[in-house]
Amino acid sequence: MSGQFPSLEDLRAGGKRLLARVLSRLETHAGDAETAAFLDRICASPRAETVGLTGPPGVGKSSLTDALIRDCRAEGKKVAVLAVDPSSALTGGALLGDRTRLKTDPSDENVFVRSMAARNRLGGLSDHAVAAIAVLRAVCDRVMVETVGIGQSEGDLKQAVDTVILCIQPGSGDSLQFMKAGIMELPDVVAVTKADMGALARRAASDVRGALSLSGAAGGWQVPVCEVSADTGQGIGDLAALTTRHYAHLVESGALEQRRRDQHAAWFRDMVRTEFGLAGLRHAAAGEDWPWMKAAKTAPFSSYADFAAGITRRLDRQDAPGRPV
Numbered sequence: 001m002s003g004q005f006p007s008l009e010d011l012r013a014g015g016k017r018l019l020a021r022v023l024s025r026l027e028t029h030a031g032d033a034e035t036a037a038f039l040d041r042i043c044a045s046p047r048a049e050t051v052g053l054t055g056p057p058g059v060g061k062s063s064l065t066d067a068l069i070r071d072c073r074a075e076g077k078k079v080a081v082l083a084v085d086p087s088s089a090l091t092g093g094a095l096l097g098d099r100t101r102l103k104t105d106p107s108d109e110n111v112f113v114r115s116m117a118a119r120n121r122l123g124g125l126s127d128h129a130v131a132a133i134a135v136l137r138a139v140c141d142r143v144m145v146e147t148v149g150i151g152q153s154e155g156d157l158k159q160a161v162d163t164v165i166l167c168i169q170p171g172s173g174d175s176l177q178f179m180k181a182g183i184m185e186l187p188d189v190v191a192v193t194k195a196d197m198g199a200l201a202r203r204a205a206s207d208v209r210g211a212l213s214l215s216g217a218a219g220g221w222q223v224p225v226c227e228v229s230a231d232t233g234q235g236i237g238d239l240a241a242l243t244t245r246h247y248a249h250l251v252e253s254g255a256l257e258q259r260r261r262d263q264h265a266a267w268f269r270d271m272v273r274t275e276f277g278l279a280g281l282r283h284a285a286a287g288e289d290w291p292w293m294k295a296a297k298t299a300p301f302s303s304y305a306d307f308a309a310g311i312t313r314r315l316d317r318q319d320a321p322g323r324p325v
Helices: 008-013 015-028 033-043 061-074 129-139 199-215 236-253 255-284 292-296 300-318
Strands: 049-054 079-085 111-117 142-146 163-168 189-192 225-227
Touching: 008 015, 008 129, 015 033, 015 111, 015 129, 033 129, 033 300, 049 061, 049 236, 061 079, 061 142, 061 236, 079 129, 111 129, 129 142, 163 236, 189 199, 189 236, 199 225, 225 236, 236 255, 255 292, 255 300, 292 300
Parallel strands: 049 142, 049 163, 079 111, 079 142, 163 189, 189 225
Antiparallel strands: none
16 A cells, blocks of 8 residues: 555455555554545445444344354355454453454455454444444445444444344343333344244343334334344344345435434544543534534544644644743
8 A cells, every 4th residue: 555545446356455454554543634535535435234233242242243244145245344342441452352253254355354442432332443334334235333232321333334233132131221211212123132042032022122112213214123043043134134124214215325424423523522522522513614513424534633633733832832821
């Protein structure tokens, strides 16, 4: 690459090694103008359906992801997986072990798996994950994002993918916990895992359908519940079909483009809040002279890079020697 990013055509034709190099560069050069311009160009040419899997640790997200990979490859689709692993609160390190459960063929150029550490993010995605999703979405036919696990107030995934799959394990009490505030507003599809447990799985699915019936249909889409088993293959094809149906619903209703624009703006707000706090958010949203929020919907990465550079220059001038504090 000679220090520069490849064209979209070269990236699509370049194979897994080039894709891995680009993602590594994103992590080491985040925030610079060249990286931001590249990401905005990539964002303008999405190709893949993006699916996110979330749920409590141990629910079987990795095994389900592995089964969905096989289903995609059976259809001849090029698939990428972004697995976000939890980081140590003490050292910041991460095992990045989710890929050990994915039984993919290393020689298959149409399967790409990338692990990322969640770092200090509690919402399920790292700061670099959104940029990685944008790149993978422009190259592959389907992108799957597996998060670290979800609690009752964590919903980053909704701001990054087209379809959210919420995984629930039978017999764990999850179905009751997820009836509480917020969680049932997140999924587009619910997957009850370990369906081979029989009556327990059917009971969990019934509980979830009851909880979903209280919230009604959002945007004309009634969230379906699918019982699946990664071990036996039960329901895997049905789950894949449901995600495709939801994506088609977004396209046909005209909601897909607006959803992605709103996601870009949400990422911009989140980055501003993280780096500059509420004062930065107020500045970003203020007046005719600062149309950052509007610009972020179509060029989120360049908008944030420009905004951050401008704020940093102002702060540096205020901190210069001789100026009053």
